[in-house]
Amino acid sequence: GEDVEQSLFLSVREGDSSVINCTYTDSSSTYLYWYKQEPGAGLQLLTYIFSNMDMKQDQRLTVLLNKKDKHLSLRIADTQTGDSAIYFCAESSPGGGATNKLIFGTGTLLAVQP
Amino acid sequence: DVKVTQSSRYLVKRTGEKVFLECVQDMDHENMFWYRQDPGLGLRLIYFSYDVKMKEKGDIPEGYSVSREKKERFSLILESASTNQTSMYLCASSLGQSSYNEQFFGPGTRLTVL
Numbered sequence: 001g002e003d004v005e006q007s008l009f010l011s012v013r014e015g016d017s018s019v020i021n022c023t024y025t026d027s028s029s030t031y032l033y034w035y036k037q038e039p040g041a042g043l044q045l046l047t048y049i050f051s052n053m054d055m056k057q058d059q060r061l062t063v064l065l066n067k068k069d070k071h072l073s074l075r076i077a078d079t080q081t082g083d084s085a086i087y088f089c090a091e092s093s094p095g096g097g098a099t100n101k102l103i104f105g106t107g108t109l110l111a112v113q114p
Numbered sequence: 115d116v117k118v119t120q121s122s123r124y125l126v127k128r129t130g131e132k133v134f135l136e137c138v139q140d141m142d143h144e145n146m147f148w149y150r151q152d153p154g155l156g157l158r159l160i161y162f163s164y165d166v167k168m169k170e171k172g173d174i175p176e177g178y179s180v181s182r183e184k185k186e187r188f189s190l191i192l193e194s195a196s197t198n199q200t201s202m203y204l205c206a207s208s209l210g211q212s213s214y215n216e217q218f219f220g221p222g223t224r225l226t227v228l
Contacts (some may be wrong), residue, residue: 008154030213042118042204042219043157088156092215100145100164100208100215101172106156 004091004105011111018076020108022089027070029091033102034063034074037086046087047074076110084112117141118220120205126226133192135223137205144210146188147217148172148180151202163188164210195227 005023012018024032030051035043049056049063049072056063062075072089086107093101121136139146145164149157149172159172161180169180177199181189188207192199202224206217 004156031215033216035219040221042221043206043217044219045216048214048216092213100211101147101159101162102215102217104149104157106154 004089004103006087006089006105006108008106009109009111011113012079013113014079014081016079018079018083018110018112020074020076020087020089020110022072022074022105024070024072024089024091024105025103026091026093027067031092032063032065032072033090034061034072035088035090035104037088037107039085043088079110079112081112081114084110086110118205118207118218120203120220120223122223123221124224124226126228127192127195128228129196131192131195131227133195133225133227135190135192135203135205135225137188137190137207137220138186139188139207139218140186141207141209141218142185143207143218144185145208145215145217146182147206147208148178148188148190149204149206150174151204151222157204160190195225197227199225200227201225 033048034046036046060077064073089105090102118139147162148160163182179191205220208217
């Protein structure tokens with residue numbers, strides 16, 4: 001199937017690290033994405049990783065990709081209250097190069113406790 | 115600056131009414147998308163368009179139609195609104211055929227059907 005799976009909820013304390021996990025379905029996806037949705041807003045691209053990479057780091061964000069297990073994770077170091085949001089992972093639709101569709105996960109609500 | 119705008123942030127309609135949701139992008143993108151977002155279900159694709167006057171069904175097209183008469187504008191139409199169409203509706207756009215297909219999102223329209 002085309003389900004991209006995420007856990008629904010994660011609660012962390014301010015200053016701790018957060019790890020949000022995602023399992024995707026299509027091993028041929030060229031890019032995988034992490035989007036952030038703040039309350040009452042649309043989605044914004046947070047970061048992405050090319051499929052030939054195992055890791056990508058961008059300031060407080062670290063993306064890990066395990067292609068064998070089709071597992072993607074997003075680590076946020078020194079989590080702040082402003083990081084509270086819903087995080088979506090997304091993969092390119094299988095065979096979807098011509099249509100550019102993305103398949104989104106269910107989203108993980110990250111709650112940061114002060 | 116990249117921008118996707120949606121005609122309304124909040125909308126309240128009655129069962130049986132015809133509802134139009136408008137989306138405009140200023141990035142000259144070929145692809146445009148309509149999603150609905152419901153808690154625990156993530157984003158589900160309703161319809162998308164890869165060119166003017168072209169449209170394709172997504173995963174949940176029943177009860178909806180779309181119109182793309184100009185490249186920058188993509189409209190979602192609920193021919194006869196029903197209570198189960200109460201949801202958050204998100205519009206997005208992306209460039210044409212490319213392996214990197216970041217989607218840019220509007221702020222969303224929260225529709226309530228009474």
